[in-house]
Amino acid sequence: MSVLIVGSTALDSIKTPKAENPRLLGGSASHAAVAASFFSPVKLVGVVGEDFPKRYIQIYKRHRIDLEGLQILPGKTFHWSGEYELNMNNRRTLLTELGVFETFTPTLPKAHQNSQFVLLANIAPSLQSHVLNQMQRPRFIAADTMDLWLNIALPDLLKLTKRLDAFVLNDSEAHQLTKEDNMFAALRKIHKLGPKYVIIKKGSHGSILSSPQGFFICPAYPLHKVVDPTGAGDSFVGGMMGYLATAKGSIDRNIRRAMIYGSVVASFCCEGFGLNRTTGIKRSHINARVKELEKLTRF
Ligand code: AMP
Numbered sequence: 318m319s320v321l322i323v324g325s326t327a328l329d330s331i332k333t334p335k336a337e338n339p340r341l342l343g344g345s346a347s348h349a350a351v352a353a354s355f356f357s358p359v360k361l362v363g364v365v366g367e368d369f370p371k372r373y374i375q376i377y378k379r380h381r382i383d384l385e386g387l388q389i390l391p392g393k394t395f396h397w398s399g400e401y402e403l404n405m406n407n408r409r410t411l412l413t414e415l416g417v418f419e420t421f422t423p424t425l426p427k428a429h430q431n432s433q434f435v436l437l438a439n440i441a442p443s444l445q446s447h448v449l450n451q452m453q454r455p456r457f458i459a460a461d462t463m464d465l466w467l468n469i470a471l472p473d474l475l476k477l478t479k480r481l482d483a484f485v486l487n488d489s490e491a492h493q494l495t496k497e498d499n500m501f502a503a504l505r506k507i508h509k510l511g512p513k514y515v516i517i518k519k520g521s522h523g524s525i526l527s528s529p530q531g532f533f534i535c536p537a538y539p540l541h542k543v544v545d546p547t548g549a550g551d552s553f554v555g556g557m558m559g560y561l562a563t564a565k566g567s568i569d570r571n572i573r574r575a576m577i578y579g580s581v582v583a584s585f586c587c588e589g590f591g592l593n594r595t596t597g598i599k600r601s602h603i604n605a606r607v608k609e610l611e612k613l614t615r616f
Contacts, residue, residue, distance in 0.1 A: 318562040319358035319383070322350045322555065323423050323448045324438025324461075326363035326387065329591055330398035330412070331547055333405070338545075341591030342373040343397065345438035345461065348548030349555030351592055352582040353436070354380035355600050356559030360429050362386035362448065364421040366394040376596055385426045392417040405543045406520055425451045434562040437481075438551055439463050442473040449480055457561065457568055459483035459514075461554050467493050475510060482568075483514035485554050491517050500525065501532075514572065518550050526576060530569055535576040536614055538584035538606055545590045549583040552595060556582035556603075581606040 329343030350361045360383040367389065377384055393416035399408050423444055431453045437445035437460035445460055460481050466474050467490060478484055484507060488500065497503040500517060504527040507515045518524045521543070526533040557572075557579035564571040581603050588594040 318433050319360055320353045320434045320436055320555075320558045320562045321360045321362065321386075321425075321429055321432035321455075322346050322353060322436045322438055322558075323362040323386075323445070324349060324436075324440050324551070325395055325397075325418065326361070326365050326369075327395040327397050327418075328369070329547060330396070331545055331590060332398075332400040332411070333545055334401065334403050335544075336590070338590045340370075340396070341593075342370075342376060343548060343591050344395065345440070345548070345551045347377075348551035348586065348592065348595075349436055349438045349461075349558070350377070350382050351380050351595055352552040352555030352579070352586070353559030353562075354382055355556065355582065355598075355603060356578065357434075357562040359383065359559070360386055360432065362423050362425065362429065364388040364390060364395075364417050364423075366390060366392045366417045369394045376592065380596070386423070386429055388417075388421070388424075390417045399547065401545070405546055408547075423448050433457070434558055435459070436554060436558045437461070437477075438554070442466050442470050442477045446473065446477050446480070449477075457482050457558075459485060459554060459558055461485045461550065462490065464490055464493060478507075479511040481512045483516065484510070484512040485516045485518065485550075487518040487520070487550060501527075504532075514568075516554075516576070518553060520546070520549075523580065524553065524576060526572065528569065528572065533573045533576065535573070535580055536610060538581055538610060539613070540584055540587055543587045544594075546587045547591065549586045552586040553579040553583040555579070577607055577610055578603065581610065 324346030325344035327344030395418035
């Protein structure tokens with residue numbers, strides 16, 4: 318079973334206290350697609366400009382990502398730039414150049430319309446809904462978001478959440494959305510917006526799932542050095558969806574393990590700039606860290 322992933326496909330210029338790297342392969346969909354590709358076939362839907370380097374297309378291809386839904390349009394690729402503070406948890410956006418993203422309408426090729434697993438990675442919620450409007454009956458729909466959409470497109474986001482199986486957001490977004498400081502109270506409120514599964518990401522502190530089966534506390538893999546956390550959240554949800562798409566049995570049976578796999582892929586993402594580290598690993602590297610996490614959390 319493949320995963321359909323729609324989101325941003327970008328050039329990221331990233332500054333950390335130690336280094337600066339311009340125009341890396343980035344975007345929510347790029348990170349999620351590469352992460353999912355370790356587990357299942359991936360169909361990517363996005364847009365890039367004519368300036369998008371050919372070597373980045375080759376990276377998608379090396380991960381056997383289906384590019385039929387990737388539009389290449391005259392103009393510039395979406396360019397995002399961010400700078401991290403010393404603790405690497407706080408980031409500020411320096412620049413957002415929309416380029417071809419400004420007029421982007423995700424159009425699904427026919428072969429994509431009956432996809433069973435759909436990940437609506439971070440883009441405008443109206444575009445995420447537009448993708449769902451073109452689909453038949455997916456088995457499992459998950460969406461990610463960002464604070465920007467809570468600020469400027471909340472009504473669109475609230476329309477979208479009614480249609481989701483899983484909603485993934487980070488802790489500050491959960492608090493912003495619900496006005497609740499207590500995470501468990503926030504989770505309860507978010508379920509009322511529609512999704513059966515709600516996952517709150519807490520960066521280096523892991524994530525929490527709330528589902529009809531109860532809560533699951535998913536750890537982050539303990540890293541001694543974080544080089545660049547950009548895209549870690551996208552890698553987490555991409556890895557989780559890739560794992561779910563090929564795991565046998567029900568979502569309830571598999572979702573906890575899927576989160577652990579996502580968490581491990583996210584740990585690799587943090588160890589290099591952009592996708593540099595994630596694109597250099599194999600499934601065996603992921604499996605080894607999953608085993609370590611199993612040991613760390615058994616009691
Ligand atoms: P994360 O670190 O998980 O928050 O994701 C970072 C990724 O989000 C980067 O690769 C950016 O290219 C992408 N991104 C930043 N701003 C936006 C935006 N407004 N819409 C879609 N993607 C964005």
